[in-house]
Amino acid sequence: MRCKDFVFLQSSGQIPSLGWWRRSSTLAHVWICRHCRSFRHNDELLTAYVAQLQAHWDSADQSAK
Numbered sequence: 001m002r003c004k005d006f007v008f009l010q011s012s013g014q015i016p017s018l019g020w021w022r023r024s025s026t027l028a029h030v031w032i033c034r035h036c037r038s039f040r041h042n043d044e045l046l047t048a049y050v051a052q053l054q055a056h057w058d059s060a061d062q063s064a065k
């Protein structure tokens, strides 16, 4: 697996839906590649942040109605 493939799979959120073999190759890749490890970390932080923001918008929507 190359960095480009990993970044694509991670950023498109496809990793959980992959078969175990491809999922293990993504795990092996982040284990050996520190660039993708920090990319994954940032992507997880960003995903959590966006989810919080979404929840905030949703509650703002509710009170506006």
Ligand SMILES: [Zn+2]
Residues within 6 Å of the ligand: 002, 003, 004, 006, 029, 033, 034, 035, 036
């Ligand atoms: Zn990489």
